[in-house]
Amino acid sequence: MTTTSTAQSGAPDLWHHYGRARADTDRGVPGAFHWVWAQAGGPGVEVLGDVTGLVVADLGAGAARHAAYLVARHAPARVDAIDASPAQHTMARDLYGHLAPCLRTVHADATAHLNAHPAEYDVIYSVFGSLDFADPRRLLLAAAHALRPGGLLAASTLGHYLGGAPAEPDVQHADIPARTPDGATTTMRRWVLQETVWTKLLDESGFTKISIDRLPPAGPGARAADTLLVRAYRQS
Numbered sequence: 001m002t003t004t005s006t007a008q009s010g011a012p013d014l015w016h017h018y019g020r021a022r023a024d025t026d027r028g029v030p031g032a033f034h035w036v037w038a039q040a041g042g043p044g045v046e047v048l049g050d051v052t053g054l055v056v057a058d059l060g061a062g063a064a065r066h067a068a069y070l071v072a073r074h075a076p077a078r079v080d081a082i083d084a085s086p087a088q089h090t091m092a093r094d095l096y097g098h099l100a101p102c103l104r105t106v107h108a109d110a111t112a113h114l115n116a117h118p119a120e121y122d123v124i125y126s127v128f129g130s131l132d133f134a135d136p137r138r139l140l141l142a143a144a145h146a147l148r149p150g151g152l153l154a155a156s157t158l159g160h161y162l163g164g165a166p167a168e169p170d171v172q173h174a175d176i177p178a179r180t181p182d183g184a185t186t187t188m189r190r191w192v193l194q195e196t197v198w199t200k201l202l203d204e205s206g207f208t209k210i211s212i213d214r215l216p217p218a219g220p221g222a223r224a225a226d227t228l229l230v231r232a233y234r235q236s
């Protein structure tokens with residue numbers, strides 16, 4: 001399959017375990033595109049508009065299920081499924097290698113990749129991906145750089161911390177629990193920001209027509225959470 005690798009890090013892969021059990025049993029292309037935390041219901045692929053013939057990037061694509069859905073059902077020119085985790089990159093190649101070359105798995109830090117590809121993409125999206133886990137000040141500037149003028153950025157991110165604590169009123173990350181590949185406990189950075197903070201960041205990064213919708217969970221549950229669905233366009 002078409003795949004590129006530019007990620008260089010000696011740090012342990014804190015996404016080694018994520019989605020591993022599912023990949024053993026669920027190898028199909030999903031039948032729908034979901035933005036919300038529960039990955040069921042809510043707005044779907046229409047949020048991206050018509051992607052026929054467009055060049056698209058998924059930031060923090062994980063196993064590339066969303067990217068595979070787009071490629072299999074919506075005829076983009078190409079979807080680059082970008083992920084910094086060696087484990088996630090390998091899983092994506094294993095699951096959806098048959099969708100190359102339209103689906104291209106890219107093993108890279110999202111910010112670095114976007115900075116290296118000016119005006120490459122018509123659409124950039126992220127589903128609880130690198131927008132949540134990379135410094136948004138740098139990532140959003142890079143996303144504006146990598147979008148063609150007028151291009152769309154769409155992303156889902158948490159509306160509050162899991163457990164209910166409110167989102168941050170400033171550009172401030174939290175250190176959340178994580179596990180190394182050998183099971184040791186550690187932390188990783190996550191940015192959970194209020195709508196006004198995202199709006200200001202997007203505005204300062206060169207985006208316009210910014211909208212943010214808060215999507216509450218369909219029902220209660222220990223891991224139910226509000227989703228913020230962010231949409232913005234690169235200034236022309």
Ligand SMILES: C[S@@+](CC[C@H](N)C(=O)[O-])C[C@H]1O[C@@H](n2cnc3c(N)ncnc32)[C@H](O)[C@@H]1O
Nearest residue numbers: 015060061062083084085109110129130133134
């Ligand atoms: C919660 S998972 C979401 C994966 C996928 N979007 C999904 O919905 O299943 C977050 C993903 O973001 C990736 N990620 C985190 N920081 C990243 C960065 N700076 N560059 C690229 N990928 C990153 C992780 O490796 C992980 O696969």
